[in-house]
Amino acid sequence: MEQKLQSLLARLKAEQRQLLYAAAEMATMPSASTLQMVARLELNIAAIENTLADDR
Numbered sequence: 001m002e003q004k005l006q007s008l009l010a011r012l013k014a015e016q017r018q019l020l021y022a023a024a025e026m027a028t029m030p031s032a033s034t035l036q037m038v039a040r041l042e043l044n045i046a047a048i049e050n051t052l053a054d055d056r
Helices: 002-025 032-055
Strands: none
Touching: 002 032
16 A cells, blocks of 8 residues: 555655646746645645555
């Protein structure tokens, strides 16, 4: 299970990184939906990291 969680974690981090890089390229504020997606990804990343830490 740890390997599956690590794989999911890597995918979520990659998606978040892609959104952040795209937002940084914009001359204006990113849309509210982009910011919400980044925040949701962060919550899920933290949840997986906490689960992995608890399992160790």
